[in-house]
Amino acid sequence: MSARNRRSTAAVITAGAAALLTLCGTAATATAVPSSRSDAKAGAAMVAAAASAQTVIVPRGLAISDGTRHVVVNGKSIDFGTIVRDLAWNPRGSKAAFVDGHGNLVVSDPDGSHRVIVAANPGGQTWSHPTWQVTAADRTNGIPAKNNLIFAAKINGKTVLEGIKATSDHGRPAKISLNGDPGDGNLPQTNNSWPNVGGSYGTAVYENTHTGEVYIRDDYLRQQGSALTKGSEPALSPDDEEVVFVRSVHGHDHLFVEDFSGGTNDVKDITPGATTDYTEPAWSPNGKTIAFRAPTGTYTITKTAHGFGKPVKVSRHTGLPAYRG
Numbered sequence: 001m002s003a004r005n006r007r008s009t010a011a012v013i014t015a016g017a018a019a020l021l022t023l024c025g026t027a028a029t030a031t032a033v034p035s036s037r038s039d040a041k042a043g044a045a046m047v048a049a050a051a052s053a054q055t056v057i058v059p060r061g062l063a064i065s066d067g068t069r070h071v072v073v074n075g076k077s078i079d080f081g082t083i084v085r086d087l088a089w090n091p092r093g094s095k096a097a098f099v100d101g102h103g104n105l106v107v108s109d110p111d112g113s114h115r116v117i118v119a120a121n122p123g124g125q126t127w128s129h130p131t132w133q134v135t136a137a138d139r140t141n142g143i144p145a146k147n148n149l150i151f152a153a154k155i156n157g158k159t160v161l162e163g164i165k166a167t168s169d170h171g172r173p174a175k176i177s178l179n180g181d182p183g184d185g186n187l188p189q190t191n192n193s194w195p196n197v198g199g200s201y202g203t204a205v206y207e208n209t210h211t212g213e214v215y216i217r218d219d220y221l222r223q224q225g226s227a228l229t230k231g232s233e234p235a236l237s238p239d240d241e242e243v244v245f246v247r248s249v250h251g252h253d254h255l256f257v258e259d260f261s262g263g264t265n266d267v268k269d270i271t272p273g274a275t276t277d278y279t280e281p282a283w284s285p286n287g288k289t290i291a292f293r294a295p296t297g298t299y300t301i302t303k304t305a306h307g308f309g310k311p312v313k314v315s316r317h318t319g320l321p322a323y324r325g
Contacts, residue, residue: 061284062291063087064298065098066319073110073324075315080112086320090132090147090166091285093324097130097149097166105130105151105173107166110324118149118168126154132166133197133204133219141221146202150176152193159193161206178217181226187215194233198283199240207232207245214245214258229258229267233280237287244270244281244290253277255292255301257308270301270308278311282321291321 064072065087071078083101090097093110100106103121108114121127130151137145150163153173162173178187191210197203202219205228214234217225228234231245241261246253247269255271255278270290271278280293289302291314298315301308 061093061324062298062300062314063089063096063322063324064315064317064319065322066317071096071112072315072317072319078111080108082106082112082115084112086129088130088132088322089324091134091325095166097132099127099130099151103127105149105164107149116169118166119164119171119173124155128152128154129194129196131195131197131204133163133202134166135200135202143220146219148202150195150197150204152195152206158190159209160190161192161195176217177223178215179222179224181224184226187225187227196235198236198238201240203236203240205234205236205243205245207234214243216243228265229256231256235281235283235290237283238285239287242287244283246279246281249274253279255281255290268307271311273310280320282323284323285325291323293318293321 060074062074065084067083067085069080069083071080071084071087085099087096087098089095095107096110097105097107103126104117105119105127107116107118128151130149133146133148133150135146137143147166148163149166150161152159153162161176161178163176164171164173178189178192180187188208188211191208192206193209195204195206204217204219206215206217207213208215211227212230212232213227214229214231215225215227217223228243229245231247234243234245236243242257242259244255244257247256248254249269252274254269254274256267257270258265258267276294276296278292278294278299282291284291289300291298291300295318296316297313297318298321299311299313301311
């Protein structure tokens with residue numbers, strides 16, 4: 001069942017216009033003083049060619065966290081004052097959530113200041129990959145506004161999904177309920193990780209490392225879900241009509257997209273020419289670009305009139321990419 005059909009009985013929440021992704025380019029060149037006018041023309045041509053070859057279009061707002069205290073944002077390294085793992089932005093880009101060096105779940109301002117320990121790791125647990133669940137209130141259906149964090153918690157060797165209010169201070173997380181759609185049977189309750197929330201309804205996707213499948217969970221009216229397809233490391237598009245995920249093809253990790261919008265749930269390999277591993281995808285706020293990790297750096301791939309273009313390297317820095325809204 002598609003995400004759209006899953007919400008067919010729900011009231012429509014009017015969403016704000018998606019933020020446009022602003023792009024900027026930079027070029028670094030070196031020049032030599034020409035000895036003559038002809039040399040000057042040749043030198044200018046060489047400089048122009050070099051600038052063209054070295055220009056990289058970097059998506060503004062893209063952040064990369066690599067498990068150190070420094071986070072790369074807009075090409076600049078920002079010292080957060082503490083270890084930062086698996087950084088994620090809230091939809092407005094006004095707050096960052098991450099796991100610190102003590103394993104705690106932390107929320108801070110975009111520069112790492114005003115840190116609050118939302119939940120303190122009790123010890124013996126490994127927390128990872130927080131994602132924001134932010135939705136507006138729906139008074140018609142009696143659904144309050146949500147400002148939650150969902151993350152994976154490995155406890156006694158079993159990984160489960162947990163959630164907590166993002167405004168908590170040393171709060172206590174609770175296990176997320178995972179109920180199957182009628183007739184689909186029970187969903188796996190453990191080995192679930194890599195949660196990601198998208199859209200204005202609070203819909204989440206996640207992976208199960210035992211079944212090797214990507215799952216979707218509707219958290220609007222019925223808190224139900226089901227398996228989507230084989231894959232891992234899913235990310236839901238901002239309009240929650242597409243999910244990008246990782247799947248191995250001939251020994252390399254490719255990026256695939258499943259499209260719910262047409263009702264057919266089409267799955268397409270958007271990096272068919274991959275000769276290395278592409279992992280950890282993240283959508284831009286306008287749903288037009290996907291950033292992802294490769295062994296040699298951070299890349300993006302952008303939607304075109306005929307699908308998706310080719311991967312473009314935007315940074316030599318390697319880590320988990322996340323767009324700031």
